[in-house]
Amino acid sequence: MGKRVLTLLEFQVRRHLEKNQEKLAGLYVGNPKRETARPTAELVLAAFKEITLLLIEVKNEVYAHLTALSPLQQRILVSLGFPTTIYTQLGGQSFTPE
Numbered sequence: 001m002g003k004r005v006l007t008l009l010e011f012q013v014r015r016h017l018e019k020n021q022e023k024l025a026g027l028y029v030g031n032p033k034r035e036t037a038r039p040t041a042e043l044v045l046a047a048f049k050e051i052t053l054l055l056i057e058v059k060n061e062v063y064a065h066l067t068a069l070s071p072l073q074q075r076i077l078v079s080l081g082f083p084t085t086i087y088t089q090l091g092g093q094s095f096t097p098e
Helices: 001-018 041-046 071-079
Strands: 053-058 061-066
Touching: 001 041, 001 071
Parallel strands: none
Antiparallel strands: 053 061
């Protein structure tokens, strides 16, 4: 099942890049200017490794704080067909812990 998800992710990003005649830069550690139109799923997922979710409890409410998306991460989400709000709406939410 996991391999199918990785294959689908890779296919979707590559298809979007091809359709729009674009390339992604910033996926390769040590060579941030290197561009590719055929990124691997592993490289795409690695672009999100620095995301941090911080939960803060104040007076019995828990607030979520997320690190901001980089321009590369935003482009990846768009290429997957997701609006960036799918991520940004998570920050600042509060909920009562159970």
